[in-house]
Amino acid sequence: MKRREFFGATAAMAVTAGLAATTAAVAQDQTYTIGVSIPSATHGFMGGLNWHAQETIKRLEATYPQLKFVLATAGEAGKQVNDLEDMMATRNIDGLVVLPFESEPLTGPVKAVKDAGKWVTVVDRGLAIDGVEDLYVAGDNTAFGRVAGDYFKANLPSGAKIVVLRGIPTTLDNERVDAFQKAIEGSGIEILDMQHGNWNRDDAFTVMQDYLSKYPQIDAVWAADDDMAMGVTEAIAQAGRTDEMWIIGGAGMKEIVKRIMDKDPQFPVDVTYPPALISAAIEMTALRFVSDTPVYGRFIIGSTLITPENAERFYYPDSPF
Numbered sequence: 001m002k003r004r005e006f007f008g009a010t011a012a013m014a015v016t017a018g019l020a021a022t023t024a025a026v027a028q029d030q031t032y033t034i035g036v037s038i039p040s041a042t043h044g045f046m047g048g049l050n051w052h053a054q055e056t057i058k059r060l061e062a063t064y065p066q067l068k069f070v071l072a073t074a075g076e077a078g079k080q081v082n083d084l085e086d087m088m089a090t091r092n093i094d095g096l097v098v099l100p101f102e103s104e105p106l107t108g109p110v111k112a113v114k115d116a117g118k119w120v121t122v123v124d125r126g127l128a129i130d131g132v133e134d135l136y137v138a139g140d141n142t143a144f145g146r147v148a149g150d151y152f153k154a155n156l157p158s159g160a161k162i163v164v165l166r167g168i169p170t171t172l173d174n175e176r177v178d179a180f181q182k183a184i185e186g187s188g189i190e191i192l193d194m195q196h197g198n199w200n201r202d203d204a205f206t207v208m209q210d211y212l213s214k215y216p217q218i219d220a221v222w223a224a225d226d227d228m229a230m231g232v233t234e235a236i237a238q239a240g241r242t243d244e245m246w247i248i249g250g251a252g253m254k255e256i257v258k259r260i261m262d263k264d265p266q267f268p269v270d271v272t273y274p275p276a277l278i279s280a281a282i283e284m285t286a287l288r289f290v291s292d293t294p295v296y297g298r299f300i301i302g303s304t305l306i307t308p309e310n311a312e313r314f315y316y317p318d319s320p321f
Contacts, residue, residue, distance in 0.1 A: 032094040032289040033068045035087040036282060038123075039101050040075040043200055043227040045251050048275035048321025049099070056279040060286050067286055077105040084109045088116065095119035097285050099278065103170045104128045119288055123281045126171040135288075136298045137281035138172065139273040143303040145176035147271050148222055148248050149183025151305065155268070158188025160219040163211045165197035165204055165228050176224060192218065197228045204231030212239045220246050226253035226270065233266065242266060251275070252306060252314050253321055261311040270306040272314065275321055277301050 036057065041047040050073065057069045070091050074080035080101045087093045096113050100106035100122070107128040114120045114132055122133040152162065164180070167173040177194070184191075192215050197204035204223065211218065212235060221236075223229035229249030236242055249256060250271040259267040280299065287293040306314050 029066075031066045031068065033070060033091055034095045034097065034282075034285060034289070035070045035072070035084070035091065035093040037072050037074070037080055037083050037087070037096065037098045038278065039080070039099060040073040042075060044230075044253055044321045045199065045225065045227060045273075045275050048319065049278050051320045052276045053278045053282065056282045060282065064286060064290050067289065069282075074101055077101045080106060081109045084113060088113060088118075093118060095121070095285055095289065097121045097123060097278075097281050099123040099281075100125045100127065100170070102168060107132070119285065121281050121285045123278060124172060125168075128171070134296045135281070135284060137277060137284065137301075138299075139277055139301045140303050141172045141175040142179045144250060144271055144273055145179030145181075145224075146183045147303050147305050148224070148250065149180040151248065151269055152180075152189060152220060152222065153184050153187040156187070156189055156220060159190070160188075161190050161192050161215065161217050162220045162222060163192050163208075163215065163218055164194040164222045165207055165224055165232065166194055167196065167199045167225060167228075169196065180222060180224075197223070197225070197231070199225045199227055201227045201231035204228035205235045206231075208232045208235035209239075212236065212241060218245045221248070223247055223249040225249055226251045226256050229253075229256060229267075251321070254316055254319055257306060257311050257315045258317075260306055260308055261315060263308050268307075270314075272302075272304050272306060274301065 036053060038049060038053055039046050041050040057071060060067055061069060070087055070093060072083035074083055096118055098110055103125055110120060110127060111132050120133045121135040121137060124138045166177060193211055195207045197207045221232055223232050226249035229247050232247055246266055246268055248269060251273040252270060256267055256270050260270055284295040287295050
C-alpha cells in the first residue's frame with residue numbers, strides 16, 4: 001500500500017525521523033510503555049485509522065526495543081474511560097495517545113492521566129478544555145469546513161437549498177461546521193437543516209430519509225464525511241431523487257475518490273482528512289521517549305480539494321478506506 005501524503009507535514013516527519021536515527025541511543029537503557037486509545041473500527045474512516053495504528057505500532061516496536069505499546073479500542077465513551085483507567089492502574093503507562101470518542105466525557109479522564117505526570121498526545125477530536133495535552137495532532141478542521149463551503153459558494157446560485165449532516169458532538173465537528181457556515185456567508189445559500197449523523201453510515205441514512213421527507217427541494221448535501229455520504233447516497237436512491245442533488249463528504253474514501261475520477265455528477269469533489277494522521281501522532285509520541293526531538297505543541301495536517309483533475313493522486317485501491 002502506498003503511504004498517504006500528509007500535506008504540510010511530510011517534510012516535518014522526514015526531519016523527525018532523521019533526528020530519531022541519530023539520537024535513539026539516548027534512552028536505550030530504559031523501557032517505556034505507551035498507551036494508544038482510539039475508537040473502534042465502527043465505520044470506514046475508523047477502520048482505516050485502526051489499520052494505520054496497528055501497522056505503526058508493529059513498526060515502532062520492531063525499531064525501538066525499549067518501547068512497548070498497549071492498544072485499546074472502544075465503541076463508546078464509557079468503555080474508553082475504563083480503558084484509560086486500566087492503562088494507568090495495571091499497565092503503568094508512561095505516555096498516552098488518545099483519540100477521544102467524545103470530547104466532554106473524555107476530558108476529565110485524560111486530564112487525570114496528565115496530572116499523574118504522563119505524556120499526553122490528543123488526536124483529532126480535541127478535549128473540552130484547552131491546554132491538557134502536551135501534543136495535539138489533527139487534520140485542519142477549519143480548512144476542512146472552509147474548503148467545502150467555498151465549493152458550495154462557487155457552485156450553487158443564490159437561493160439554493162442545502163442540508164448538512166454533522167458528526168459526533170465534538171470540538172472538531174464544531175470547528176468544521178462553523179467554518180463551513182462562515183464560508184457560505186453572503187452567498188444566498190439556505191441551510192434547511194443540520195442534524196447529527198455521528199459519522200455513521202446507518203445514522204446518516206436515517207437523517208437523510210428525514211430530510212427527504214420534509215424538504216421537496218434540496219440542491220446539495222454537505223455530508224461532511226465519506227461514510228455519511230454513502231448513507232446519504234442510499235437514502236437518495238431509495239427516494240428516487242438521485243438527479244436532484246449532489247453530495248460532498250470528506251476524508252478521501254477510495255470508493256468516492258473513484259467516483260470523482262469517473263466524473264460522477266453526484267460526487268463532484270471531496271475534501272481530504274487522512275486516517276493516517278494516527279501514524280503521525282504515534283510516531284511523534286515515540287520520539288518523545290527515544291530521542292531529544294522537540295515534539296510538543298500542535299501538528300496540523302492540511303485539507304485539500306479532491307477534483308477529477310487530481311483524484312488519481314488520492315486513489316489507493318488497496319487501502320482499507
